Amino acid sequence: MSDMLAGLYQQVILDHARARHGEGDLPDADAEHFERNPTCGDEITVRIALEPGTDRIRTLQWEGAGCSISMASASVLSDLAPGRTLPELADLTDAFRTMMRSRGTGEPDETVLEDAVAFHGVSKFVMRVKCGMLAWVAAEAAAGLITAR
Amino acid sequence: MTTTPARGRTRATDRQGDLLTDDDVLAIRADFPILQQEVNGFPLAYLDSGATAERPRQVLDAERRFLETDNAAVHRGAHTLAAAATEAYEDARATVARFVGATSPSEIVWTANATDALNLVAYGMVNASRGRGGVAAERFAFGPGDEIVVTEAEHHANLVPWQELAATTGATLRWIPTDDDGCWSAEDAATVIGPRTRVVAFAHVSNVTGMIAPVAEVVALAHAVGALVVLDACQSAPHRPLDLHALDVDFAAFSGHKMLGPNGIGVLFGRQDLLDALPPFRTGGSMITTVTMERSEFMPAPERFEAGTQPVSQAVALAEAVRYLEGIGMERVRLHAEGLAERLVAGLHAIPGVRVVGPPAGVARSALASFDVEGVHAHDVSQFLDAQGIAVRSGHHCAQPLHRRLGLVATSRASTSVFTTEEDVERFLTAVGAVRSYFGAAALPPVAAGASGSKSGGVAVVADGGAR
Numbered sequence: 052m053s054d055m056l057a058g059l060y061q062q063v064i065l066d067h068a069r070a071r072h073g074e075g076d077l078p079d080a081d082a083e084h085f086e087r088n089p090t091c092g093d094e095i096t097v098r099i100a101l102e103p104g105t106d107r108i109r110t111l112q113w114e115g116a117g118c119s120i121s122m123a124s125a126s127v128l129s130d131l132a133p134g135r136t137l138p139e140l141a142d143l144t145d146a147f148r149t150m151m152r153s154r155g156t157g158e159p160d161e162t163v164l165e166d167a168v169a170f171h172g173v174s175k176f177v178m179r180v181k182c183g184m185l186a187w188v189a190a191e192a193a194a195g196l197i198t199a200r
Numbered sequence: 201m202t203t204t205p206a207r208g209r210t211r212a213t214d215r216q217g218d219l220l221t222d223d224d225v226l227a228i229r230a231d232f233p234i235l236q237q238e239v240n241g242f243p244l245a246y247l248d249s250g251a252t253a254e255r256p257r258q259v260l261d262a263e264r265r266f267l268e269t270d271n272a273a274v275h276r277g278a279h280t281l282a283a284a285a286t287e288a289y290e291d292a293r294a295t296v297a298r299f300v301g302a303t304s305p306s307e308i309v310w311t312a313n314a315t316d317a318l319n320l321v322a323y324g325m326v327n328a329s330r331g332r333g334g335v336a337a338e339r340f341a342f343g344p345g346d347e348i349v350v351t352e353a354e355h356h357a358n359l360v361p362w363q364e365l366a367a368t369t370g371a372t373l374r375w376i377p378t379d380d381d382g383c384w385s386a387e388d389a390a391t392v393i394g395p396r397t398r399v400v401a402f403a404h405v406s407n408v409t410g411m412i413a414p415v416a417e418v419v420a421l422a423h424a425v426g427a428l429v430v431l432d433a434c435q436s437a438p439h440r441p442l443d444l445h446a447l448d449v450d451f452a453a454f455s456g457h458k459m460l461g462p463n464g465i466g467v468l469f470g471r472q473d474l475l476d477a478l479p480p481f482r483t484g485g486s487m488i489t490t491v492t493m494e495r496s497e498f499m500p501a502p503e504r505f506e507a508g509t510q511p512v513s514q515a516v517a518l519a520e521a522v523r524y525l526e527g528i529g530m531e532r533v534r535l536h537a538e539g540l541a542e543r544l545v546a547g548l549h550a551i552p553g554v555r556v557v558g559p560p561a562g563v564a565r566s567a568l569a570s571f572d573v574e575g576v577h578a579h580d581v582s583q584f585l586d587a588q589g590i591a592v593r594s595g596h597h598c599a600q601p602l603h604r605r606l607g608l609v610a611t612s613r614a615s616t617s618v619f620t621t622e623e624d625v626e627r628f629l630t631a632v633g634a635v636r637s638y639f640g641a642a643a644l645p646p647v648a649a650g651a652s653g654s655k656s657g658g659v660a661v662v663a664d665g666g667a668r
Contacts, residue, residue: 055240055587056584056587056638065640068639069640090595091578091595091610092595092596092600092609092610093577093579094609117579117609118577118579118580119580119639176583182579
């Protein structure tokens with residue numbers, strides 16, 4: 052049991068699920084998006100604020116309720132997003148999505164994904180992939196709102 | 201049926217009132233091939249029969265035997281197999297009719313599942329409201345001022361079709377509120393059912409709380425104002441004796457796959473005079489008498505509701521599932537389900553940080569227990585249990601309004617069947633006891649000695665207030 056569970060619940064994930072980074076409101080956000088996983092009821096609102104006059108992310112904050120995978124994933128995202136431009140976040144999201152759809156195959160590039168590589172094990176649990184993607188999908192939509200302006 | 205009775209079933213009918221012994225349950229368990237496996241290195245403890253129950257070899261064999269010897273389209277064609285298949289299909293209907301106390305097999309309509317059965321009634325009423333079915337269907341016509349009554353605890357399958365009926369006809373949907381544990385009483389029902397009530401729809405046994413509804417009292421309230429009663433029997437048909445005429449309900453729905461039978465088949469029971477007057481929901485082949493290019497005449501019930509090619513092997517297998525349950529004895533099945541539920545509730549109450557929803561300890565509930573582990577999401581709970589070969593459901597169990605009322609996004613649910621052993625339940629309880637420490641949930645505030653059996657202790661994860 053412990054091997055199987057440890058593959059899913061990496062210590063990084065358990066730590067982020069407990070001590071969540073980036074959780075809370077962001078009153079001066081440039082965009083926000085609400086996302087819900089109808090199968091389990093997990094929900095999240097992701098807010099993005101840019102450095103003034105640029106497309107570089109200053110802060111990514113989120114509020115939501117869900118399982119440890121979805122909450123930890125949001126927490127890691129809020130660590131990784133600041134300092135990246137919106138296109139750079141899109142590239143990171145693509146890499147994350149590819150890893151999450153890998154069904155546990157391949158070797159994720161830690162230099163690109165940093166702490167998010169901890170979610171590689173989640174990709175083996177098809178029922179949990181959507182949990183891991185929830186915050187990222189919300190961030191993608193929020194970024195899309197800004198880009199569309 | 202020609203197969204040898206299963207071990208453990210041979211003596212069963214002599215002892216209708218006795219509890220199933222451990223040996224009885226082990227003998228029953230041996231009939232279920234799927235339970236003879238390890239999952240993640242542990243013997244499978246399948247505690248998700250409330251979602252779908254597993255099927256005994258007798259049911260699997262009956263379906264295969266039919267398909268290998270008699271399969272053909274029914275009620276059409278004159279060849280030998282068509283006749284044999286039609287006979288098997290109608291025999292199955294008679295078996296289910298007897299099982300639920302129907303007066304005649306024609307009070308039993310085969311549907312795709314229970315959701316389909318409930319939609320059949322609600323959309324039959326939509327059609328009646330549009331004038332279909334003539335004078336005979338006027339009692340099913342709804343309009344502004346009419347009220348449809350459900351409960352706040354309903355499965356979406358017994359809520360959304362009624363929302364649609366209300367939205368389509370201008371009728372008003374009202375609901376019997378639940379208390380903080382998700383329960384409701386006949387007194388609560390009496391505050392909502394009134395002179396404008398035309399239909400009352402509720403679950404016999406809640407799929408989330410296991411609460412057993414006060415059917416007789418609600419039927420009396422409904423019939424006193426001339427309202428029809430629709431009973432969702434999905435969680436009662438597998439676990440307790442059903443006599444739908446004795447309960448005096450007007451319609452009832454249940455599904456095959458929750459009662460040891462196949463997917464793809466459900467049952468609508470309806471009082472004969474009502475079924476013969478309700479306009480059909482789906483139309484097409486097999487349900488007509490005369491068809492011209494302009495119009496068609498419909499058959500009486502049950503055929504008028506069974507348009508299209510029928511689920512014949514599923515009906516045959518469902519009848520075998522009924523015989524399997526009858527072989528054990530439904531009173532013994534009921535005692536087993538209630539006994540396991542009692543143990544589940546007592547065991548969960550004893551675990552710090554666990555909140556059990558539904559009737560308090562000491563009040564009968566059927567077959568299942570849903571719970572929240574403070575600080576740990578239901579998905580993580582079920583994942584943790586799955587790693588030990590224990591299968592439970594997590595989520596809102598198709599009852600979002602009830603979970604909102606409980607102040608929870610999701611719960612975990614352990615649900616039992618005739619093959620569930622005491623050992624399954626004890627393994628489950630031991631595993632739940634280890635959940636909070638694994639996920640590092642925050643320490644609980646000190647609890648007064650002896651309070652572990654009390655029924656509160658949970659904390660709301662999310663509450664957005666109000667009834668829906």
